[in-house]
Amino acid sequence: MSANHIALSVDSLSVNFRSRVFSKVKGVVHAVDQVSFDLGRGTTTAIVGETGSGKSTILKAIIGLVEASEGSITLNDVNFSQLNSRAASELRHHIQMVFQDPIGSLNPRMRISEIIAEPLVITKTGNKIDREQMAQEILSKVDLKPELLSRFPHQLSGGQRQRVAIARALIVQPEVLLLDEPLSALDVLVQAQVVRLLADIQKAGNLSYLFVTHDLALASEIADNVVVLYLGRIVEAGSVKEVFENPSHPYTQALLSAVPTADHKIESTRERVILIGDPPNPFDPPSGCSFRTRCPAAEEKCSIERPQLFDLASDHRIACHVVHQRSSS
Ligand SMILES: Nc1ncnc2c1ncn2[C@@H]1O[C@H](COP(=O)(O)OP(=O)(O)O)[C@@H](O)[C@H]1O
Numbered sequence: 299m300s301a302n303h304i305a306l307s308v309d310s311l312s313v314n315f316r317s318r319v320f321s322k323v324k325g326v327v328h329a330v331d332q333v334s335f336d337l338g339r340g341t342t343t344a345i346v347g348e349t350g351s352g353k354s355t356i357l358k359a360i361i362g363l364v365e366a367s368e369g370s371i372t373l374n375d376v377n378f379s380q381l382n383s384r385a386a387s388e389l390r391h392h393i394q395m396v397f398q399d400p401i402g403s404l405n406p407r408m409r410i411s412e413i414i415a416e417p418l419v420i421t422k423t424g425n426k427i428d429r430e431q432m433a434q435e436i437l438s439k440v441d442l443k444p445e446l447l448s449r450f451p452h453q454l455s456g457g458q459r460q461r462v463a464i465a466r467a468l469i470v471q472p473e474v475l476l477l478d479e480p481l482s483a484l485d486v487l488v489q490a491q492v493v494r495l496l497a498d499i500q501k502a503g504n505l506s507y508l509f510v511t512h513d514l515a516l517a518s519e520i521a522d523n524v525v526v527l528y529l530g531r532i533v534e535a536g537s538v539k540e541v542f543e544n545p546s547h548p549y550t551q552a553l554l555s556a557v558p559t560a561d562h563k564i565e566s567t568r569e570r571v572i573l574i575g576d577p578p579n580p581f582d583p584p585s586g587c588s589f590r591t592r593c594p595a596a597e598e599k600c601s602i603e604r605p606q607l608f609d610l611a612s613d614h615r616i617a618c619h620v621v622h623q624r625s626s627s
């Protein structure tokens with residue numbers, strides 16, 4: 299991707315959390331470990347992986363809710379770490395986030411009109427009348443009726459609340475939307491409506507989405523590119539076409555084989571890769587490849603050396619010793 303096609307670039311991002319007991323550091327979790335990827339302008343990248351793999355932490359580091367221990371984040375070629383805090387927070391207005399749980403992320407004491415207009419207040423945009431008008435306009439973009447503006451969050455359905463959260467994120471005309479499992483609190487029919495809405499909004503505004511989900515079928519439907527995380531590290535990444543048609547990391551293969559298909563013929567003949575055991579303790583991950591304790595293909599080298607990402611194809615990166623050996627012999 300050439301530079302002006304990249305909206306957001308994440309380079310060697312690491313985030314560590316220290317767990318303390320009575321102010322004594324008990325352990326360190328490398329929640330995000332040397333993660334790099336680019337988000338193309340007007341495209342969607344899905345981040346997938348089990349609970350605790352670091353998906354939310356990546357989004358929080360991008361938006362400045364947690365501090366990166368290492369690495370850099372670049373929006374339109376401007377590196378956040380080279381800005382003072384005021385300039386960085388102004389630049390961050392171009393990035394907005396939609397959380398998983400709309401009821402938890404919307405202030406229950408504020409009316410919908412105030413909730414939607416709040417980012418305009420924060421960014422000191424327009425006067426009160428301008429803001430009300432902008433709130434009305436954005437509401438119609440997410441297919442909600444103007445009479446909802448005077449209501450409170452608990453008076454709305456789950457789908458309506460998530461549309462409000464999306465409207466609130468869109469009102470400052472961001473370039474990048476970070477979506478953290480935005481559909482998982484919604485029922486299936488409403489999910490499909492919100493997926494369509496997000497696609498329409500993306501097309502109309504050339505928006506870029508970073509979409510966290512544990513639902514691989516959804517990722518393959520909505521995303522152009524996918525990043526597969528295991529214990530904070532990228533194990534496989536690339537275009538959806540490459541990764542889903544030719545999944546090569548044993549972890550991705552296991553995740554994908556757990557996704558049911560509608561095709562009975564495929565369903566009855568395909569081999570399932572079952573993941574054995576639970577994910578390792580994040581305070582004490584395995585040496586070498588952190589997936590090796592659950593990996594059906596693990597060899598001796600996997601416990602000694604940490605596998606680095608290499609290019610399997612032009613649109614396909616993977617970190618696996620076994621695949622590396624096979625592809626280079
Ligand atoms: N504020 C925090 N303090 C300490 N540990 C955290 C904090 N937030 C997340 N973690 C840990 O970091 C890891 C990644 O968490 P998270 O990014 O929430 O994963 P995901 O979104 O993929 O489920 C987990 O081991 C989690 O327990």
Ligand SMILES: [Mg+2]
Nearest residue numbers: 353354355478
């Ligand atoms: Mg999460």
